[in-house]
Amino acid sequence: MSNRNLAGKKDGSSGDAVDRSDAFSKALASTDNPRAILELFEKVDASNPKPEDLATFRQLLRERRELWEVAGDAAALAISRMVSAINAQRSVKESMQAGVEAIRDDLGYERAPMLEKLLIEQAAVCWLRMYLVDTAYTHNMKGSLTPAQGAYWERRLSTVQDRYLRAIETLARVRRLMRPVPVQVNIGAQQINRVEAASSE
């Protein structure tokens, strides 16, 4: 993850101009006070955020489900677009959808908290993209291609493979961070194991 804050500015920068990403703008546009939410993002992303700002923002993430739904909708749209773009019979397209659902199940979607659900959706989208590009790559490599076309397909396959690996790594990293870790606490002569969140990657 980059060191830029959520608004796109480097840490410590000041000024009124906000360089928001289009995706983030869309997420904010679904709320009734996007400017306030953005300002809160910036406070939370500062080097020493105030505890009250962190608490407020945590509450905001819990209450503003539309921020999460934008991501869920984006994932569903990407999958729908990929499946509809396939030039194949309906049964093949349905098997693609089933494959995506199997990936979600394998990654524990049903029991996962909200953030992990999004990361699992992202991984499933990247998996489907990789599968389709790999299929097209294999098909095209059987025919005669110019060196430029061959290099194009090699680059495409490499890109989608990297994207899928990064999605899986991010899911694993967040799970590791958020997973409670048993901590041994000594009170007097007694040794007690207490469960706390993980401290670092």
Add this chain to the structure above:
Amino acid sequence: MGWEKRGEREYFYRKVRIGGRVRSEYIGTGETATLIAKYAAILREQRGLEAWEHNRQRAEQAEIDGQIAELQEIVSLLTKAVLLTEGYHTHKRQWRRRREQQEPSRQEGRQ
């Protein structure tokens, strides 16, 4: 490839590149040349259709890649937001829990 008129008759020529220069190569005249010219036109149209289809697929794939990139951007922002509110921060490109949130467990250990 193209027809060139010499007097009253038409002759069919093909353009070829030899050593960096373009030269005209005589193909023929009459009915044979007409058939060759039609075949060349069909090949050109086929290549044009293939190129159009190739470009259409590339544009479609680029659009899908754009949607996936947008999804990744939103998920990345939300991930960062959650980790920040849960007391994590980045240090040398790694996520770490803030020191003040670790201290209570150390204090308990000293009791």
